[in-house]
Structures are given as C-alpha cells and as structure tokens.
Amino acid sequence: MIETAIQTFSSPVVLFFVLGLLAAFARSDLTIPEPIAKAMSLYLMAAIGLKGGVAVSKSGIDATVLSALGAGIAAGFILPLFAYAVLKTFGKLDRINSGAVAAHYGSISVVTFVTAVEILTGQAREPGGYMVAVMAAMEAPAILAGLMLARGVGSKDASLGGNRTTGDMMHEVFTNSSIVLLLGAFVIGMIGGADAFAPVSPFFEAGFKGVLCLFLLDMGLIAARRMMDSRSMTWRLVVIAIFLPIVNGAAGTLLGIGVGLDAGSAATLGVLCASASYIAVPAAMRLALPEADPGIYLTMSLSITFPFNVLINIGLISAFAAYLAGPTGVVP
Amino acid sequence: MIETAIQTFSSPVVLFFVLGLLAAFARSDLTIPEPIAKAMSLYLMAAIGLKGGVAVSKSGIDATVLSALGAGIAAGFILPLFAYAVLKTFGKLDRINSGAVAAHYGSISVVTFVTAVEILTGQAREPGGYMVAVMAAMEAPAILAGLMLARGVGSKDASLGGNRTTGDMMHEVFTNSSIVLLLGAFVIGMIGGADAFAPVSPFFEAGFKGVLCLFLLDMGLIAARRMMDSRSMTWRLVVIAIFLPIVNGAAGTLLGIGVGLDAGSAATLGVLCASASYIAVPAAMRLALPEADPGIYLTMSLSITFPFNVLINIGLISAFAAYLAGPTGVVP
Amino acid sequence: MIETAIQTFSSPVVLFFVLGLLAAFARSDLTIPEPIAKAMSLYLMAAIGLKGGVAVSKSGIDATVLSALGAGIAAGFILPLFAYAVLKTFGKLDRINSGAVAAHYGSISVVTFVTAVEILTGQAREPGGYMVAVMAAMEAPAILAGLMLARGVGSKDASLGGNRTTGDMMHEVFTNSSIVLLLGAFVIGMIGGADAFAPVSPFFEAGFKGVLCLFLLDMGLIAARRMMDSRSMTWRLVVIAIFLPIVNGAAGTLLGIGVGLDAGSAATLGVLCASASYIAVPAAMRLALPEADPGIYLTMSLSITFPFNVLINIGLISAFAAYLAGPTGVVP
Amino acid sequence: MIETVIRKRIEILADKALTKRVTDAIEKAEITGWTIVPVTSGKGREGHWREESVMGTDKVFVLTIAAEDKAMALAEELAPMLTNLGFILSMWDVQVIRGERF
Amino acid sequence: MIETVIRKRIEILADKALTKRVTDAIEKAEITGWTIVPVTSGKGREGHWREESVMGTDKVFVLTIAAEDKAMALAEELAPMLTNLGFILSMWDVQVIRGERF
C-alpha cells in the first residue's frame, strides 16, 4: 500500500495534477488556453484509440477479450441503475439530475483509465491491450441508460424548442466528438496494425505521457476552481462521489476476476467502473439533457471522484485485485 | 494498382482523412479548434521547408535540380491558362471566378505533396529532396497568372476601398504567411544544414506524420462539411475538379520524365501539377480578389480535387510514372 | 568572436527569430495564433523547470549552488536600483515607468537564458544544471524591488478601484502563472528525479528545441511589429536598452567568476543579469502597476534588449567569461 | 447623405451545444442570417461559468438583425428556452444600410 | 405578444488582467451578472495593441445588463478607472424578456 502511494506520488502525471490543484487553490492566474485543452483531449482520445486498435490487431479477439467486453458493457448498463437509486434517495436529487449524474458514473473516464494503466504498469501488472476496447465499449451504454432514467423511454421534449426523439438522442450520443475519435482511431489502429503505426508512434506514443502531464495540470486547475465556485454541492453528494467509486471499483474488480481476467486487467475493469466521465458524458448531457445542472455532475465527477480515484482509489483497487488474484498471480 | 490502393488505404494519414469525411457526413460535432488547425498548417510548412532546405544543402544544386525547377515554374504559369479556358467555356464561370479557380489549380497543395511523398516512399520510389524546392517555386507563379487573368495587367480597383496596384498584389502574394514560412524555413535549412537540423529534428521530423494525421482529420471534416453546405457547385464544376487533376497530373508526369527526372520525382511533379492549393492561394485570393466566391474555389479544390488526388489520383500518377520509366527504372 | 557569431547565426533557434523579424518588417501577415503562443510559453516554463529540478536532484545542493543562488538573488535586488537611477535621470522617465522598467531589467528572460545555454553548450562551456534554479530565484526579487521603487513601501492605491496592499501585490507576483509553473515543475523534477522524468522526456526534452524555434519566430514577429508601432520610444530609452545589458552582463559575469563559478556558469549568470523579462514581469506589471506604459517596458525589453542579447551580447559575455576564466578554464 | 433604415438587433446568449436550437428558431422566423460571437466566461444567478469546451460548458452569443415583426416572432419562439435552458436575450433598434438584406 | 422591459446594457473594454476590478465593481453595484467577450486588437490615442497573452497585453469586453439606477452607479464607480487605466465604457437601452432577472 505505502509503496503504491509512493509510486503514485512520484509519477509526474500525478504531480502535475497536484500542481494544478494547488495553483488554483492559491488563486494563481495559471490557465491552459481553451483550444489547447480541447486539442489535448482530442490528442489523448486519438492516441489511446490507436494504441488499443494496434493491440487488438496483434492479439486478435479471443474468449478473454469477449468476456471482458461483455462484462464492461453489462456494467455500463447496470451501474447507472444503482447510482440513480442512491442519488435519488440518499442524494435527494430530482429525476433529471439523478439520471444525468448516473450516466457519468456508469460511463468511464479515459484519463483515469490511462493513469491507472501507467500506475499498474509501474507495478508489473500491465493490463491487456484489449482493455482499451472494453473502455471504448463502456462509454456509451451508461449515457443511454442515464437518459432513459432521466426522461423515460421514447419521451419527447417539445417544450424545449424541438421535437427530440430517442433516435435523435442516440444520434447525438454516438456522434459525440470524443466517442467518434476514440472509436475511429481504434478502427484505424486495427486496420493499419503495428507497421502502419510505426511512423506515427513518435507523435502518438512518445509524446503521450508529456501531453498527459499538461492535461492533468489543466484538470487540476479546473477541478479546484470548480470546487471553490460550487454552489449546488451538498455533503450528501460529496459522500456519494466518494462512495460510488469505492463500491463500483470493488464490484468491477470482482467481476473482472470472476470472468477470468488477470490481476492487472481486472483492476483496470475496476477502475473503469469506479471512474466517472467528465469529457464525453458532460458534453453529451449538455445537448441531450440541458436542464440538468453541470454544477452538480461536473463538480461530482471532476472535482471529487477524479482526484479521489487518481490519488487514492487506483491504489486501493490495485491492491484488492492483487489480493484476489493471489500471490502466484492466479485466481486462488 | 490494387497493391497501391491497399497501401494508400492502410496509411494512417489517409485513414484519418477518411475518418474526418465520415464523421462530418454523420453530422458528428467533432472539430479541431481553429488555432490548432492554423498552428498545424504553420508547423507543416516549417517542417517541410526545413527538410527541403537540408536536402538541398546536402545534394547541392545540379542540372537535374535546375531542370526540375524550370519545369515546375513553367507549369505554374501555363496550367492556369488551360484551367482558365476550361472554366470559362465548359464551366460557365465569369472572368473573376475563372481566374481565381485557375490560380488554385496552377498552384500546389503542400499536403497532397506530402501524402504523395509518403505513398511513393512506401513503394520504394522516394522522390529527390529537391522536389520541396520545386514545390515552393510552384506556389506563387500561378497566383500571379490567375490574378492577371481575373483582373487584367496593371488594373486598379479604386471602387473597392483602395488604390490597389499590381505592385500591392505582388506584395500581398509574396508576404502570404504560408509562402514566407515555407521559403524562410527552406533557407534556414540550407544555411544550417544537417548538423544544425539534428537538435530540432525530434520536433520537426519525428512528429511530422502524427501532426499530418490530425491535420488531415481536420481537412476531412472541413471538406465534407463544405460539400454538404455548398450552394454554388454545378455538375460542370464537379467534372472540372476531377478532369483537371487527371490531365494536369499526366502532363506533369510526362514533363518530369521528359526533363530527365527519376520515376518518383516525375510522379511527384505530376502530383504537384494535379494538386490544387487550399491553403496559400485561398488566403491570397481573399485579399487580392475578394469578389471571387470561396464557395466555388474552396469547394472545388478542397472538397473534390483534394480527396480525389489523395484517395485515387496519386496511385494513378505513380503507376503512370512507373510505366513511363520502364521496369529498370530508366526511361525506355 | 567571429566563430561565436557564426555559431550564433547558424543555430535554427536564432535563425527562426531572424525570420520573424524579417517577416514582420516586410509586413507579412504571418502570425502564430494567440493560444499557441501562450501554450508554447507554458510548455517552455514546464520543460525548463523539470530539467532544472532533475539536474538539482542529481547534483544535490552544495556550496557552489548556494553561492550562485545567493549571487543571483542579490543581483535581483540590486540591479533594479541601478536601472531605476539611470531611467529616471538619463532616461527622463517618471517614477512609475522607471520602477516598471527597472523590474524588467532586474528580472530575467527565460528564453534568453535558454538560448544562451544552447550557444554555450555548442562552445563546450555548458553551464551547471543548477543555473535553472538560479534563474528561477532571480525572477521575483526584481519585481518586488521595482514595485517598491514605483509605489513606495506599503502604499495603497485606493483610487484605482481597490484597496491594494503590499500583501496583495506579493500574492499577485508569486501566483503569476509563469512563476508558478516554472517553480512547480522544478519541484516536480526534484521529487521525481531522472527516473520519473524518463517517460516524459520525449515530450519535454526532445521536443524542446523545436518548440523554441517556433516560439522565437513569434517573438521576432512581435518584437518587430512593436518596434514599428512604437510611439513612446525616445533615443534615450533605446540607448538604455543597449547600455543596461552590456553593463549588467559584464557585472554578472564578474560576480559569477568572483563567487567561484566555472566559465559557462558565470557567463550564464552574466546573461541572466543582462536579460530583461518579457513574459513574467509584464504580466505582473499589468496587474500590479497598471498605470505604467507597456509601450515603454515591452518595447525596451522585447524589441531592443532581447534581439541585442540573442544576436550579439551572449557572444560578448561568453568571450568575456572565457577571458576571465583563462585558457586553462581556471580562474587565473 | 447615405440612407439608413431601422431594424432590430437581437442578441442571444446560449450554450454552444444548443446553438442549433437558436439558429433553427431564427430560420423558422424567416430571418436571413445570423452571426456567432464567442464568449469566454460569465456569472449569473446560477454562479460562475468558464468556457471549457472539453466538458461542454461553453456559451456563445448569437446575433441577428431583422425587421421588428420577425424579431418579435423570434423572441416569442425563444421565450421557453430563456426559462428552461438559462438563455439570455436582449434587443434594440439599429440603423442599417441596404435594409432590404435584413 | 411577448412583454419586454427596458434595461441598460453596459459594455466596458478593460485589460484582461484587470477584469476583476470591473467585475468587483459590478458586484458592488448589486447587478446580478456579467459576461466576458474576447477582443483581439485595437487602436486608440495610445496607439495599437494586439492580444498577446504571453506578455499580458490582452483586453476583454465585460458586458452587463442592469436597471438604469444600478447602471449609473456602476458608471460612477468605474469612472476613475476610465481615466487612469484607459478603460472604455459605453451603454444604451435594450429590451429584455423576463426583466426580473436583471
């Protein structure tokens, strides 16, 4: 545990995140220009997609991959139901906001995933390359589940300047820029394979960790500023934003070990379940569920859950997976 | 041919372009932030200029280089005349728009050039490094030719808020940001040579293909959106936007073989003739010929000719050059 | 001397700066998009901070490092006093503008520092890695000194929409984005050390010189445009903008040799004293001393002193340090 | 002296993601055009927001110039969004040249 | 037809670094909100400036809509900055819907 914590806190990626948090709390005027932040997020999506696609083009799709995919997609549909129930009862949120927040917690955070892969690799528990495919597959289901919870199936909101059907919503979700780019790059990686990837790897692979540092610096700044500005947060929501990643993380890890994944991959599935989206889902919600309050869902996912996951929970989940997998690395 | 097509369509650069086209046609909200797109185009100009300058500093300027330069500049003046005639008669465009479009087809597209170099290198037909100099030399002549066709020599347009002489226009053309950067970096590369280039090569060389991927993703998005929005296109103009690159490409390749270039360099000259500018020339036209309609010249060059060249015509030209050069790689 | 000049003028970094100057004087429309320029400056700060921190984590903090730090901080407090006196008397500036300009010349220019390190390394006189720490330590003292000169200790400017105390000003200075990022990255580099730095080094180290080229291209453009637009410049101020870097550079070099630094490090201390800030200090002044005229302090530091240092003065200082250190490289 | 006519200039602050709802309403009101101006941050009763395009919290100003009757029809059409989606609308009279374009 | 009320729209051109002085004044005048619009360059009696965020020469427009009395109080509060810091202020009447928000 302590070793994991040291590893976490000597990673430049994590340290830049902490720098961002501290700078914002100290009310520094440090900011990453808006178009750069956006470009970095696009870059990260493309790079991760490519890497995953190349990995799958090498390994092929076997039973392990399929069961990991199945487990991920199932979690994407089920986790929002649980989250919704907690948010409506204990969290005292209304239907719309409960659905919106549930979508965030059911979906995944690409950056949390990447940070977890880095930390796990540092512990000689590198997850399988196919986990990128699992991550990609987990992005959308929770958005759909959350929208249905918030709106009811097949409803229309004619009052809001449009005749928006479920079909429209599905279109908006699946053409969301981060989903298109992640999946598109994944397919490109699969088509091209390692040979085609080689000439672009200095840009997409060698540069990756450095870009991630600056991106996390920005996320630290934004998370802390949002926390300081926040008006809609209650102590109940703060509790949920810590409770859900712990429970979902443990559940995901168990599920991963259960379907036969190695410790690193199972921990990664745990992290995916524990993480809450703050890129793809908020953007989709602004479009498909504009009445929901970003002051709630972004503050929970980005300002509380994300730091908690990066700084503490990834370590916990990794230790839990190692414990479950046993000392020989085989499920006991 | 089929082999070439496979090579083309497994290149990540081309695949990202296709991804951009598809995402825009699917009405995804994916967009590259504007300042990033501009920065990528500046980066590409600087990188290509440097590379060409270093290449020429190594090879020196010999008879081959001079004849390639001469052929390129001559083509830059002559191609617009042919294009202008076709556009005015078959295309039914007015004088101003015919001149503007002719300038685009007489000039060159840097990105098409780069894509061609990549594909040709993949086929063991890498063109000579001096072809960058040829490309740079071909940028401006067609702009001047097009402006004269559109306006007549020495005319003034006092009505448009200025006393704009041919001198002013020449100044605007030669201080155009992409031309300045391409030529400036070329000269820097020549002065510094390979030694000075080494410390900056991780940035300008290793990163090049990756940036090109994202730039082409953006070009795909813009080309497809422009095609869908287009109001000024007619079937006649679409035909011309396919016909000109075929004819100019064949003519350029013949010219290249004729003046004694190797197959790869001749094919590259063909591609330069076939390509239509969509960076330097539109920007120059907006300034020097603002009455011309970007809805015509940009849609033709970027939305039709550029995809046609990248996806099909480079392959055709390369095969044609190989055929002309004969199996031994020597002109038969 | 001549050899140094050749070395200076075949460095791509310097050549891109010259290209920027020439393009702007030729009234080209070349511009680097604003968010990109800002991002490059943030990148350079982070990269330099990291590098320095890693260097200090390796070398540790010994007597040399401490005396270099002491010399730098002392210079940061003393140089503004001298500059202030010259500006008020010979320069005929008022109190506020004298204080503002003095802060710029007492502080340092990160980019001048980096260019000097590059040139010195090319002459086999690479300065110690701890000089980054010296540079970081020299950023703030002169800002404080300049503000006190301009305003008097403990004054308030209630008239300007606030009750701004010295405490507020100190806060603004120390939370200035470039200072936070430079120091933050320095600490990250020290905590992580070389091992943690390795995975991010392709981004922060390999890419560094290339980014510096484009950043200097932009600085050339801005410096030249500012020079052409300038209204507040007098010949007296131009003289001072050349005189101060010569005197401060010589003094700093002597000081460096005096406290026992090697020739390269002493020359670097000289360059730091000679350089005038145009990133951190102008931004801090806009906030803390908004009545001062950027047309004076930016034109002097960026448009006159910076080119003078990069193109000429670094060479002079380096030769002076070599002379002082003697042929054996030991202080005679 | 050059002749000018009076038109309404309407300015709507809306979420960038929802721009299409505003421009659809403009087209429904048969107004000939619109222009988008970026905004970077703001504060209202719901607190502070900043342009964060990664998370989709960015807003824009949609500007359009139209004859009074069309402007009022547009305001009517947008009214529910002002309440439900937190948009802000203001309008005023402007002089334009070549009024037939608007 | 939809009901509109008249409010003042105030627009202040200020240095980006000094935005907080303007928004503090807006809050002091008890106005409910403001919106920041970017600007990229300009020219005045002091010459030409360009947005150069590296050196901190960038400016912004701060927009705010308020009832006349609050608007005048704000103008009063900002007047010294117009002189000392080179800010520019203009204001005019606009029609708004849901006037209780402003």
Place this chain on the structure above:
Amino acid sequence: MIETVIRKRIEILADKALTKRVTDAIEKAEITGWTIVPVTSGKGREGHWREESVMGTDKVFVLTIAAEDKAMALAEELAPMLTNLGFILSMWDVQVIRGERF
C-alpha cells in the same frame, strides 16, 4: 450624477483579410480608435461560413465609437464594400463617459 454624452457605435462585419480596408476608412474619417472582436461562424444569403483561418475564410467585427457626423462619413465611405465585399454594417446611439475621447 456622472455626465454622459451621445455618440454612434458602428459595427462592421468584414473578412479578416480585409480588416485593413475598414480600419483605413475609419482613419480616413478621423475617428480616434477601433476595436476588433472575433466571430466564429454565420449564415447569410450566400450560405454558411465558418472561421477557417487556414483557408482565410474568417471574419471579424470592427467596432468604433464616433460622433454622428464622422460615423455618417464612415458609413458613406464603406457603402461600396457592403455591396461588393459582403460586409455588414449597423449603428446605434450609445452614451459614453468622457465624450471628448471619441
């Protein structure tokens, strides 16, 4: 209460590449200054455009505040460009403080 005077605020939508033609006209009309505001997209009779600086299709708003007579002289000067180059101009009265600056 603080004193205000009435001036015209003129707003011209123009191609970024052609900004200089507008600011030259402003200077010709002896107006003291102008400010450039970015715009990102729009739609008119000629269809949809988007800010694409790579291809030079970007536009800007040029704002200037001036006394009525100078404003009208500027409008007169710009009129041919409105027709030939597709610029758009609107203007209205605003109150300013320190009117001697405009």
